[in-house]
Amino acid sequence: MKTKSAYTHFWLADALGRLQDADESLGELLGYSRAELLGMAASEIEPGLELQPLAEVVQREASYRKKDGSEIKVACSTRYLESSGGYVTFVAASAPAQEPAFEGDPAVLLQMILDAQCSNIVLFNIRSEVIWLNKSACLSSGLEFRDLIGRRCHQLWSYCGEKPCRNCLVQEVISSGKTEQRKMTMLDSRRWRVTGIPIFASSGTLEYVLFLGDDITEYLTIAKEARQSHKLESLGTLAGGIAHDFNNILSGIVGYTELSLALTPQEGPLRNYLLELAQAGRRATELVRQILTFSRRGEGKLIASELPVIVKEVLQLLRSTLPSTIELRKNIDSNVNPVLADPVQIHQIIMNLCTNASHAMEPYGGVLTVTIHSTSLPARFFEHNKDLFPGEYLLLSVSDTGSGMSQEVMASIFEPYFTTKPPGQGTGLGLSVVHGIVKDCGGYITVDSVPGQGSQFTIYFPTVERGHNLEAGNSATGRLSGSETIMVVDDEPVVLKVTKTFLELQGYKVLTETNSQVALNKFRDDPQGIDLLISDVTMPHLTGDRLARECLAVRPDLPIILMTGYSDLVSEQSAKRDGVRALIMKPLVGKTFLSQVRHLLDVKRTVS
Known part of the structure; x- marks a missing residue:
């Protein structure tokens, strides 16, 4: 007779076949109390049973004799316990498969519930032997239910090792009689949260330990990524604050340097000193942009960029930071077409790849080679990379003779937060950012590496014709002067003074105000008396974008320029939606700024 069954009862016998343990539900099934069952011969409840010390699990259908002499059909699974010389048997009352005898059975429902759990659930006796486990535990061990019965806890999973765990959780629960929980790292580096729960008999003695195990590796990874993301968000906020304050400082340095250059003779050491100061100011301005790009708060501007020029500048800066044990080789073809990219981000790519190469060659050094050519x-390359378009490409490669990488490491290097560096020495974001920048430029990046021989990163950038520029600035040629009245609002006195000086030297009448609320009141008193409003964005009392909206509500045709060292409050798109004509970054560059001012005033005059 074919049956369907779920093991819901068990008994444990010694080598002579005498019952040493049994659950109360088995006694209820047969009409005995648990105390009556203990000491009985197994053959008394299963007539004709002969227990044999076999290595394999013995499964069978049998007739169990109840206390009243009647019999019940059961399915049994018996395993010989080599460690104790006894036998453990699981019992399930059987019923014809076509009869839905167990549909309402609470024991079967419980079995279904436990098997549906994702957690590994195992029941141990006080000798740390498995007497039951759910489907998840069987699947994770890779063995059948019957092959796992009687095993010790460390024998269930291959990644636990061949010997019992030091400070074994099951043993600690048996010793203490208390619930224990901990996190463990297995031999396969997976992280688990394991819980041991003691189960007591009605007499108060410990009978079983319920083990719950959950693989929490992915959960911990997600939590780590969330913490890293929060750190980056904090870094971005800090970078934005630094950029705002630093650009305000640079406004004075760069502005007064330009004004001084305009007043000094064309020849002489003083002019040379001022030119060096102006160059330092430009480098500092680019440094702020790099900070914002690194923290992913700056949006790269794609322009036609001369890659050889940028790379040579970066390598010149990098040379002083590389150890003397590293030889730097440059194979750079300068006669190549430009690529559409943000120069600051190209700078970031080279710095990252070269720094990684340098670290890979520690401590003995080696050769770092940078190559550029068309x-x-x-055609098959584009067949496999549908998002790339046929045409001329520029190859940029960075190679080293360092430690190299395995195939497993290469498969993960572009993933966010992946790093092979020790904790605290790397965020795992460098190559992820590089990959993102390359993709944004319409390019492609590959890596080749042999452990012990070195690595080579190769980037393919699509080239553009010379003169192609997505961000062509306003021409600085033409008339810059005027006689109109301009109101400048900024809470930084040095920015206010240098901006006023630039404008007054060109003949403009300039009204300045450090308090944006006072500035709004003055404008409302005489809205037609102001030809152009120039305002900082981040200010107390009233931010620049709010000031602009209030002024435009009074006079919609007012040309407005917003200045920012860096702000989350406004973007170029949101500013234009509000009616602002231009959003410019500090520090102000004299001719560019004046050209923008003159352009907006001329447009206003044409429209009116």
């Missing part, structure tokens, strides 16, 4: 890619 290349033509075969």
